[in-house]
Ligand SMILES: O=C(O)CCC(=O)C(=O)O
């Protein structure tokens with residue numbers, strides 16, 4: 082610890098056994114790898130992805146994040162996201178609720194829209210801190226492009242397995258129209274006093290979009306095993322991204338794909354796992370935790386409903402699902418903005434008696450399942 086290197090993830094905490102998918106094999110059309118991806122997407126909705134070729138872009142994004150978070154708070158707050166459902170910009174720690182009681186999150190984010198990254202220096206949605214704009218061409222756009230490519234490859238494999246017309250999912254996500262797709266760099270600073278191991282830094286949620294491409298360095302991400310109330314850590318593995326099915330893919334596929342609840346809690350700290358006081362050095366909990374996610378979302382005007390006309394497999398799944406289960410009545414843009422807006426603590430507090438109602442309005446596909 083004295084050299085500033087975080088200790089390894091402890092080997093005595095329960096973790097989720099996620100499948101490891103090899104991106105290079107997936108791209109080469111390897112049937113066995115495609116079977117594994119299908120299993121991961123339909124069962125847990127989470128998997129590790131190796132050989133994705135994005136390591137240098139990810140490192141550069143973390144460096145951008147470090148420069149941005151090191152700016153004075155006053156400067157970051159000039160780029161604060163709005164309260165009306167806009168996700169892009171700076172999100173300060175403690176601005177979101179993590180549950181219906183209004184407990185606060187403890188992470189700050191710098192969130193860059195895909196549209197802004199692709200169009201820069203043209204401003205589509207908003208401006209960003211100088212630490213971001215200075216790196217938009219050299220760092221942010223290359224990361225966004227690589228992430229789009231990885232997500233498109235995964236989507237195209239899933240598209241064909243669902244029996245959708247060639248290019249159907251890709252067309253729904255084509256960057257010809259604006260979307261809520263975004264790159265989000267997240268920092269959690271260790272608390273000054275010990276936190277309980279289940280104190281949420283990011284509350285339990287399903288991802289709002291289609292696919293998420295996540296990179297984290299320290300533990301803290303937890304996954305709720307379907308059908309249980311058991312939260313388990315997802316162990317960060319060097320060179321392995323974590324991919325997640327979001328609500329949109331669950332809805333498009335009438336539940337064939339699974340969008341699973343997850344949350345971020347303090348990094349596993351050996352001291353907090355043992356009911357006696359351990360001497361220092363403590364484990365990962367004393368280090369800043371960084372993560373980076375690229376969220377792929379469909380074009381904003383796309384209706385969120387099962388693609389029953391386009392795939393027999395989906396039509397059959399929709400016929401088996403409870404009536405109205407995936408009838409969101411929303412477009413992709415509305416779905417995303419509703420979830421963002423209702424998680425903001427200020428919006429929850431504006432309806433003090435109805436705080437729970439605001440929290441429920443921030444929920445996605447999970448509230449009709451186990452949550
Ligand atoms: O930080 C992480 O490991 C996960 C973040 C996450 O779940 C999210 O931003 O949606």
Ligand SMILES: [Fe+2]
Nearest residue numbers: 286287288343
């Ligand atoms: Fe998430």
